[in-house]
Amino acid sequence: MSNPGEHLYTQFKAVFHTYYNSLCSYAFTFIKNTDQCEDIVQEVFTRVWEDRKDLVIADSIRFYLFVAVRNNCISCLRKTQRYATVEWKDDDTWYGQEPADDGEAFSADRTPLLEEAIGRLPPKCREVFTLTRISGMSYKQVAGVLGISAKTVENQVGKALKMLRGFLKEKGFQVFLLLIKFISAVGVMLILTLYRR
Amino acid sequence: MLWNEHIETLVLKQLNGEASPLEQVELQQWLDADPEHRDLYGDCIKIWQQSGLSLQSLSFNTVRAWQKMDADLQGSLPYKETAYRGILRQIGLSGRKKAFLAAAALLLVLLVPSWLFYRHTTQSRGQLLVAEKTDRSISLPDGSLVYLRQGSSLQFGGSFGREERMVDLQGEAFFETAPAPDKPFVVRTHSALIADLGTSFQVKEEKDLDEVVVVSGKVKFTDKARSGRNIILLAGQKAILKEDGFFRSDIDDSNFMAWKTGVLDFKGTPLDKAARELEDVYKIAISFSPPLQADAASIRVTARFERQSLNEVLDEIRLTTGLRTKMEKDSLTFYRP
Numbered sequence: 001m002s003n004p005g006e007h008l009y010t011q012f013k014a015v016f017h018t019y020y021n022s023l024c025s026y027a028f029t030f031i032k033n034t035d036q037c038e039d040i041v042q043e044v045f046t047r048v049w050e051d052r053k054d055l056v057i058a059d060s061i062r063f064y065l066f067v068a069v070r071n072n073c074i075s076c077l078r079k080t081q082r083y084a085t086v087e088w089k090d091d092d093t094w095y096g097q098e099p100a101d102d103g104e105a106f107s108a109d110r111t112p113l114l115e116e117a118i119g120r121l122p123p124k125c126r127e128v129f130t131l132t133r134i135s136g137m138s139y140k141q142v143a144g145v146l147g148i149s150a151k152t153v154e155n156q157v158g159k160a161l162k163m164l165r166g167f168l169k170e171k172g173f174q175v176f177l178l179l180i181k182f183i184s185a186v187g188v189m190l191i192l193t194l195y196r197r
Numbered sequence: 198m199l200w201n202e203h204i205e206t207l208v209l210k211q212l213n214g215e216a217s218p219l220e221q222v223e224l225q226q227w228l229d230a231d232p233e234h235r236d237l238y239g240d241c242i243k244i245w246q247q248s249g250l251s252l253q254s255l256s257f258n259t260v261r262a263w264q265k266m267d268a269d270l271q272g273s274l275p276y277k278e279t280a281y282r283g284i285l286r287q288i289g290l291s292g293r294k295k296a297f298l299a300a301a302a303l304l305l306v307l308l309v310p311s312w313l314f315y316r317h318t319t320q321s322r323g324q325l326l327v328a329e330k331t332d333r334s335i336s337l338p339d340g341s342l343v344y345l346r347q348g349s350s351l352q353f354g355g356s357f358g359r360e361e362r363m364v365d366l367q368g369e370a371f372f373e374t375a376p377a378p379d380k381p382f383v384v385r386t387h388s389a390l391i392a393d394l395g396t397s398f399q400v401k402e403e404k405d406l407d408e409v410v411v412v413s414g415k416v417k418f419t420d421k422a423r424s425g426r427n428i429i430l431l432a433g434q435k436a437i438l439k440e441d442g443f444f445r446s447d448i449d450d451s452n453f454m455a456w457k458t459g460v461l462d463f464k465g466t467p468l469d470k471a472a473r474e475l476e477d478v479y480k481i482a483i484s485f486s487p488p489l490q491a492d493a494a495s496i497r498v499t500a501r502f503e504r505q506s507l508n509e510v511l512d513e514i515r516l517t518t519g520l521r522t523k524m525e526k527d528s529l530t531f532y533r534p
Contacts (some may be wrong), residue, residue: 008356009270011327014350014367016263017327024257036255044267049270059387114247133249136404138440158205161360164244165237 012056016045018064021024022134023069030073031128044068066135066145117167121160128153129160212245214405217441232491238492246482249529295341325352328368332457337364340375341382344457369401371457389438390419396432399454410435410453417445452478460506468518469493472531479507486532489520491532496520 020092027037043063050056054063116125132142132153139157143150210216215222228235283286326335335351336345339358345351351366361381362374362382374382374393384391386402389409389507396414400407409418411430417468418436419427420443428443430436435453436445452474455461463471472483472493485493496518502510511522511529520531 001466010352013263014268014325014327014352016266017259018367020259020262021257022253025253031250034257038262042262043265046269114251118251129248130252130367132213133245133252138405139209139213154206154209155211161209161241161244164248165240167238168244197275 001178008056012053015056015061015065019065020045022136023065024065026131026134027073029071029127029134030070030077036076040072041069042052044072062135062137063141063144065129066137070145073185105164113171114164117171118160118169121163125156125160125163128156132157201462208241214403215440217439218444235490238486239484239487243484246484246528250482258502258519279469302522325350339377339380340372344371346370346456366400366402369456371399371454385421388421390421392417392419398430405440405515406513409433409436409438410448412454461500461502461510463500464500465497465499466496467494468496468514468531471498475507475510479510480527481507482528484528484530486530489533 023044023062023187024034024037025042027040028034031037031040031079047068048061048064057063058064118129121129126145128142128148131137131145135142135143139153141152143153147152203206204224204227207216207220207227210220211224242313242426248524278479283360293310326333326345327350328347329345332347335345337343337357339354339362343351345517346369349366349370351367351370352365353363354361357388360380362380363385364383365385366399367386370384372382372384372393376395379429382393383395384400386407387401389402389407391400391407391409394415394417397412398414398416399410400410401409409416409430411432411434413432415432416430418430418438419428420438426443428436428445430445433443433448436443438444452461452463456479461474466474469485472485475481498514498517500510500513500517502513515521519534521534523532
């Protein structure tokens with residue numbers, strides 16, 4: 001017979017390896033400090049191991065982890081920034097910190113334009129979109145984590161896609177306009193010099 | 198209106214891998230209706246993929262984090278408990294009475310050999326095998342062979358081979374099982390049980406999807422959620438299990454094992470399909486420039502590659518199709534010169 005304790009341990013290790021990076025990335029959308037993010041995620045895992053070993057083999061473990069990380073991030077923010085208790089219904093509520101302006105914490109291979117575009121999404125929309133992309137969960141599961149309906153999740157993700165596309169298009173257009181301005185300026189200067197001769 | 202709520206739902210489901218085959222057909226019809234639809238959809242895919250990469254590109258050191266976590270956990274591990282507590286007790290109280298130290302030392306002397314013996318006996322109690330950096334080929338205690346794809350893990354208990362033959366799979370693996378009629382070889386994934394009836398087969402487990410491809414013999418594929426439901430697959434057949442049930446088809450793709458064999462064989466394969474196979478083998482994202490998206494299915498690729506680098510493969514495809522490629526980070530785009 002296999003030792004149930006050891007089986008649990010290997011399962012726990014596998015769960016840890018599967019979700020650690022995603023959970024830290026998710027925490028980072030709230031708290032712009034990688035060390036703090038890692039602390040929060042590790043604490044969540046420690047608590048699972050100490051109090052809720054039954055969850056390790058449950059199908060709902062992913063769900064629990066994301067909910068727990070989210071709650072801990074929010075309470076961490078409340079503690080440090082004295083955030084008022086706010087409910088999801090409030091459309092403009094965002095628990096997280098605004099994306100940092102200094103690129104310090106960001107690695108080089110991020111797409112800066114898209115990064116900026118995601119940062120500009122309305123807070124609620126940004127959280128729904130981010131969780132959907134990071135967790136690999138279905139819309140229904142994301143809805144469960146956030147305590148909203150699956151329809152709302154889909155609406156918010158759809159809204160995010162539309163806004164991101166609009167933003168990227170606009171940026172592309174601005175670059176195009178700048179190019180046109182530059183070319184016409186060069187043209188005018190060229191004509192003027194030729195004319196003066 | 199180009200983009201209505203219904204289409205949005207279809208697109209969103211497709212992006213998150215939740216669209217049913219029927220919905221996929223409907224989406225395809227919408228895409229075929231208008232090139233503008235395809236542009237729009239192409240943008241969505243791009244944003245979807247890149248945002249996923251972008252949001253997760255911060256890398257946290259999981260291995261180091263685990264070591265730290267593991268050290269904290271040791272104390273509460275049932276099968277190492279006694280020994281570790283003993284050692285800790287000794288260190289923690291070393292500044293105290295000599296008598297106590299002696300007792301602790303004695304305890305330690307007594308405990309260590311018994312612990313070592315205990316550990317020795319527990320070592321045969323099952324294993325977790327992870328293919329972290331490369332694919333791994335594993336021979337199981339019952340003589341079965343497993344080729345575990347990079348990033349996948351396989352786990353089995355101590356009674357494996359003696360009382361049962363059950364393994365837990367995360368990711369993708371190819372199995373060549375040793376015959377043992379009285380003990381069926383069972384692969385367990387998050388949502389399915391795959392029982393082999395003497396055979397070789399491949400299992401691929403993704404977030405909301407399990408795929409089983411049978412090369413030889415017979416396999417019984419069971420839906421864990423609806424435990425009565427199962428299908429029998431014969432050699433040359435494959436099936437996918439999603440939330441809404443099984444989808445069975447013949448193997449239409451000779452390259453499903455390319456990650457294991459390193460052989461990619463394209464015979465008049467449509468470029469978009471070839472691209473998906475390359476994505477799978479070389480772990481990159483491949484897209485087509487907007488003017489090319491509509492035509493990608495009509496461009497055919499015929500070539501055979503055996504364990505060649507991505508660059509060599511791309512060279513050949515560029516040469517035969519007349520297309521060019523550009524590489525940005527992990528994403529490759531085909532375009533017309």
